[in-house]
Structures are given as structure tokens and as C-alpha cells.
Amino acid sequence: MTNLTVVSVKNLQHSYGEKSVLKGLDFSLQAGRVYGFLGANGAGKTTLINLLLGRLKASQGSIEVLGNKAGSAAAKAKVGAMLQIGSLPANLTVIEQLNLFASYYKSPMSVSKALRLSDLNAHENTQFSKLSGGLKQRLLFAIAIIGDPQLVFLDEPSLAMDVNARQQMWQTIRQLKAQGKTVVLTTHYMEEAEALSDELFILNKGKIVAQGSPSELSHSMQLSEVSFASDLSEEAITALLPEWQWQIVAGKATTQCKAPSMLLKQAFAQGLSCDLLSVKPSSLEQTFISLTETAELKDTASANSASDKSAKEQAA
Missing domain, CATH: 3.30.70 (Alpha-Beta Plaits)
Structure with missing residues (x-):
């Protein structure tokens, strides 16, 4: 299973009008691994997730998800997603929400298992509107895995969770990995990225500026x-x-x-x-800062070089 390519991205580019957000991304993701995508706000992480889910159509390039076109019915049937901004019918209880979403899949996970994995048994009869922020996150996580997907996207999954709930989610993510499932994680918690990710992608201004395991990236900076x-x-x-x-x-x-x-x-x-x-x-957080700062310096130097070349050509 670990040699199976579940996501293949080639020359992926995307723009909003004249604003280029992603600039020629190439990467592939294998089954049974956890991938972390890190980047400052505006780096392109959310756009990338939306493209992989088929919620956006790429300006250029190709995306294959589990051998199908991103966003196709065949891909959606095998994919689960927990997005950073999510809302549900306010008056439905936790168990009603899970039963509803389970009905969308041919072979869903049992509701009892989803409740256990998300640690929501004690809240199964609570309406969504009465859940705390952390409990809402847990429910959104349960919904992401209720279809027993092969590929799971988790965008800031532990936001607003307490320490115990975060540890429980981490354990569930490790269980998903052990079952051969692939997890794509975006997070601002460096501890979370380091604890869970087999491989990290560092995004900066729409480009992948570094890729590797947390230890490999830290070693590459030799800090x-x-x-x-x-x-x-x-x-x-x-x-x-x-x-x-x-x-x-x-x-x-x-x-x-x-x-x-x-x-x-x-x-x-x-x-x-x-x-x-x-x-x-050096910590992963310092490595991340150093890598993005290095990318910024390279971009500035490249822009200055192009400007100097243009000025010389005009003068000639």
C-alpha cells in the first residue's frame, strides 16, 4: 500500500485574476503516510487544498486523486475533508449529524466507531449549536472520517482543542496511517507537524521551497x-x-x-x-522560519537581478 500513489500533481498553477497564487507545483503523495503542508498566511495552502478537493479548477497543470480527476464522483467517494471553516445545521445533534453524513457513502465507518475515534460519546445527543469550539472541531473531524476514506484532508484540525483532545486526535491520525490511509495536514502548530508528519512541504508565495522529513529539513539548514x-x-x-x-x-x-x-x-x-x-x-519552527527567510532573500535577489538586466537593456 505504501508504494501506491494517491495524489499526483504536475505543473500546478493557479491565479485569481492577475494574482498568481500557485506557481508550478510538482509532487506526489503515497498511501499510508502523513504529509504536512506548512506556510505563512497567503502561501497558497488553502488554495492548494481546494484544488486537490476539486472545489477549484486549476489555471494550469494536472491533478490526479486516487487515479481519478480531482473533484470527480469517483474521487469524492474515497476522500474525506475537514476544512478550517466549517458549519453544520445548528439544531441537529452530534449523532444525527454523523448518521446524515454516513448516509452519503456506500460503505461508511460505523457511527459508534466515529464517535469513539473523535471522543464524542459523551456528547452524542448535544446539538451542534451547543458544542464548544473544540467539540465542534472534533465533530468536523468525525465527519471527515465517517466515510472510511482512503485520503483525508485536515486543515488546522486541532484548532481550539485542549491538550487532551489534541492528543486523542493525534492518536486517531496515527491509527488512520497504520490502516494504510493517507493524511494531508495543514497546521500552524509546529509541534503537531513534527509529531505527525512523515514528510513536510514548505510553501512560500506559491512555491514549494523545501520538502523532506522534519529531521531532514532541520539537518539541511545545519542550524x-x-x-x-x-x-x-x-x-x-x-x-x-x-x-x-x-x-x-x-x-x-x-x-x-x-x-x-x-x-x-x-x-x-x-x-x-x-x-x-x-x-x-534547531527546532522545526526555527527551521521553517529560516527556510522561508532564505526563499524571500532568493526572490528579492532574483527580482533585483531582473530589474538590473532590464535597466541595462534599456540603457543599451
Whole structure:
């Protein structure tokens, strides 16, 4: 099952009028894996999900979902989706909602199983309008999996959930993966992306700027987080070690760097004691920031180069 391609995207481009949102994406997704798509607001994540679901028609390129055209009846029968903005009939109870959506599929999951997997047994007779934000998210998740889909899209699934509910959802996602299902996840929680994703795609301004497992992406940046106890201010430590950007929180100085040995050599030369010293691989969050910043710099350099070339051609 893990060698089965469930999504194939080739030269995918999409624009809203003159505004280009996605710019030539190429990737494929295999069965039995969890894929995380990360990007700042406006990176193109929501547009991409809508295209994969067939809710939008691509300006250019091709999309195949489970061997069918995205959005076709054959694809929809095997796909479940939990979108970031979702609403349901206010006066229907949880169990009524699940029975309704289960009726749309030929071979749905049992309602009792969906209730258990989404931890909603205690709320099955509660109307949608009376559910808390976190419970509404759980119900939307249950609806996404009620059709027993092969491919599940989860857009910010744990939004508004407490810690216990989030952990329960993570466990269910892992169960779906173990059953050979494919999960496409978008999230702003770096901990969630790192805990669940087999592979990550980093989107920036409509392009995939990095792809790989969380550990592979962190290693590719070769960044380390260096921290030590300090009673100096941020300004003072920056004056002593100006090549790095520092943060001082609760008496701990922290920075990210590619050469920790060089940093520490300079710190000791400046007479810093570096008590409670810690050197560890950079977090996924810092890797994400670094990757997007690098992409921004490349885009700026490319734009400047094109502008300079145009100016020289006009002058000639």
C-alpha cells in the first residue's frame, strides 16, 4: 500500500485574476503516510487544498486523486475533508449529524466507531449549536472520517482543542496511517507537524521551497540552538557577540547559528562564563522560519537581478 500513489500533481498553477497564487507545483503523495503542508498566511495552502478537493479548477497543470480527476464522483467517494471553516445545521445533534453524513457513502465507518475515534460519546445527543469550539472541531473531524476514506484532508484540525483532545486526535491520525490511509495536514502548530508528519512541504508565495522529513529539513539548514545562563541585557550580549541575533528570556540567552564552536570560542574570549550551556539541533519552527527567510532573500535577489538586466537593456 505504501508504494501506491494517491495524489499526483504536475505543473500546478493557479491565479485569481492577475494574482498568481500557485506557481508550478510538482509532487506526489503515497498511501499510508502523513504529509504536512506548512506556510505563512497567503502561501497558497488553502488554495492548494481546494484544488486537490476539486472545489477549484486549476489555471494550469494536472491533478490526479486516487487515479481519478480531482473533484470527480469517483474521487469524492474515497476522500474525506475537514476544512478550517466549517458549519453544520445548528439544531441537529452530534449523532444525527454523523448518521446524515454516513448516509452519503456506500460503505461508511460505523457511527459508534466515529464517535469513539473523535471522543464524542459523551456528547452524542448535544446539538451542534451547543458544542464548544473544540467539540465542534472534533465533530468536523468525525465527519471527515465517517466515510472510511482512503485520503483525508485536515486543515488546522486541532484548532481550539485542549491538550487532551489534541492528543486523542493525534492518536486517531496515527491509527488512520497504520490502516494504510493517507493524511494531508495543514497546521500552524509546529509541534503537531513534527509529531505527525512523515514528510513536510514548505510553501512560500506559491512555491514549494523545501520538502523532506522534519529531521531532514532541520539537518539541511545545519542550524544549532545555543543557550546559556546570562544576567546581561539583550543589547549588552549583542554588543559582545554581534554576529548573532540574541533573545534573553528569564535569564537565559538563546540564539541560532551554523557554527556553535566559533560562537563559543568568541563568547569565552569575551569572558562570558556560559553557565548551563546547551547546544542542540534547531527546532522545526526555527527551521521553517529560516527556510522561508532564505526563499524571500532568493526572490528579492532574483527580482533585483531582473530589474538590473532590464535597466541595462534599456540603457543599451
